[in-house]
Amino acid sequence: MKLFAGKRSNNLGVRDGKLAACPNTPNCVSSQSSDAVHQxxxxxxxxxxxxxxxxxxxxxxSLPKTKIITETQNYVYAEFTSAIMGFVDDVEFYLDEEAKVFHVRSASRLGKSDLGVNRKRIESIRTKLQETESMV
Structure with a gap:
């Protein structure tokens, strides 16, 4: 059931080294945002x-209900679908080789509040990535 999937945004991707800014709603986080709500x-x-x-x-x-849609040598875009209602979140990762980081943006397609889901997702991915990076 795709009732709550919403439509894929047309502002996804990297432009001039930047991911799209978060909207004014609190259902988005970004490593390139400067405000505390979204940062x-x-x-x-x-x-x-x-x-x-x-x-x-x-x-x-390795995460459930996740599909990688686009990948290049420095960018990954994936859709994460919630288990119960089928809400879709757009999650982007931009590899900044100079800074040795992935800039991230995780945004809900629908609604205003995400109950912290996008932030929790990024922190979970951070933990799993650090564990994977530390393996020999």
Whole structure:
């Protein structure tokens, strides 16, 4: 059932080294946002960019109801679908090789509040990525 899936935004992707800004609603987090409501730290990595990207994709694919839609050598876009109602969140990762981070943006397509789901998701991915990065 796709009743609550919403429509994919047309502002996804990286433009001039930036992911799209979060809307004024509190159902989005971004590592490139400067306000406290939306700001989340970028994901760090210590391996090579190629290995970090592979690790990130492995983490994303290990999560339930998740589908990678687009991937390039420095960008991953995935859709995360909620288990019960089928709400879809758009989650983007932009690899900044100079800073050795992934900038992230996680945004709900519908509604105003996400009850902290997007922030929790990014923190969960951060933890799993750090665990994967620390494996030999």
């Amino acid at each position: 989340v730290e970028p994901l760090t990595y210590s391996s090579t960019p190629e290995k970090a990207l592979a690790n990130l994709k492995q983490v994303i694919q």
